[in-house]
Amino acid sequence: MIIEPADTFLKHGEIMADLARSFIRQSIFTKPKIEYKTDGSPVTNFDKELEVILRGYIHDKYPEHGIIGEELTAVNPSAEFTWLLDPIDGTLAFLTGIPVYGTLISLLHDGFPILGIIDIPMTSDRWIGQKNKKTLHNGRFIKTSDCSVLSEATLSTSSPDYYDETNINVLKTLQSATVQTVYGGSCVAYGQIASGKIDLGIDANFDIHDFLPLIPIIEGAGGLLTNWQGETLSKESGTENMIASANPYLHGKALEKINHLK
Template sequence: MLDATTLEVHAKAIADIASQVAMRYFRGSLGIEFKQDESPVTQADKAVESEVRRYLRQHFPDHGVFGEEEGQDTGDGRHMWVIDPIDGTRSFLSGHPLFGFLLAHLCDGQTQLGVVTMPALQETFVGVRGKGASLNGKPIQVSDVSRLDEAILYVNEGDKIHRDHAQVFNRLMQAGQTRRFAYDCYPHALLAAGYVDAVVDYDLQPYDYLALHPLIEAAGGVITDWKGHPLTLQSDGAVVSAATPELHAQVLELLAI
């Protein structure tokens, strides 16, 4: 297993590379394709993942890599880097700055590090198991809110939740002191920094949620699937994060299907 300091040094270097590549394309001329699920892929997605993979091949040639665009290489079977080159491609291609870059490192299936970088905002959130969480190098932690009626609640992918689980959506619309609709990784990062108290998310892939797991836990929060189970490569993509165990338990009650 890599030590925490080494992991963090390489993660920050990778985040810098990803940000620089993404910003070369942001609000520029984009070549856009659509996947079979109709989600857009830009030249920027492919360029970011390519450069990150190049770095990982140079420094960790035996490690596995799982990226959104190029799929999975198993490597040594113990170490795995998980990449979402641009989390929020629809935001990116429409000039909206709330797109991110996500990076996770797993050892023997357990997440050890998570990075959320917001290139257009010049913000990098890092969480390392056993070492805490930071934003641009400064320590961060979750809020101490433990009551749902006092919580700032973000609902990600609300249209999909409404489509598939109308009763859950209706319960969420009655919950929290403040509610906001959003997409992608930034609400979870804001939770790690103490600005948001709970986030409900849905229909995610491993490269969407694995980086969030160590970041939020390192900041003192809780993140699981909607049934309260730990997140793994095999999770179903329904995710809930919260600042405190008490708040997490109350949100889980709303999500019972």
């Protein structure tokens, strides 16, 4: 197999993000068909249709690559290069018209993300992270905040309803230790951690398609994203509790708070 340069992977990732942006912007004029998954979260016909479009594009350009999508069966998931797709991250936001939903695209090499894209169709925001490169937001290099103490940090979480009785205390503890909490930012919030507007992000029960695309984006801007034990996440991770921070100092302090609870 000829290994293509990272720029070529990025080019194809961006074309897919463009396709997704156009598709989602059109879809808001049509009433979606909604089903509820076993975990109670909604999924629409648009999620599935968009995943089919993106899979078709990958299959055409890279027939030997694997594809893992949120909605459909994985194809060749143990390939050296595997694409990870979440066509509409934040489906509840999408259904209710809160403009924080977006498309997450990642390329994994040997199970670890080397490319991550967050595209927000309703605001034209796009974050791009690549392993060992600086993160871009709408074409500009960005960096995380230099907040290094919890008592000055702004925290983000998608929804308190994702936490169960055991781990809601982790959220509450971090909320008590920080200045304020912003809710419901979905994937935008993780982009804004990379951009330095949010210091700390926490979520429970996320899957690989939710967190792996974020890792190159957060890390390439100076931050960290791990599970609540401080461990690196990869394709082998299952459903995980995750935490993202502006820098290693803040990450360490947040992990210490979490571990004190046990």
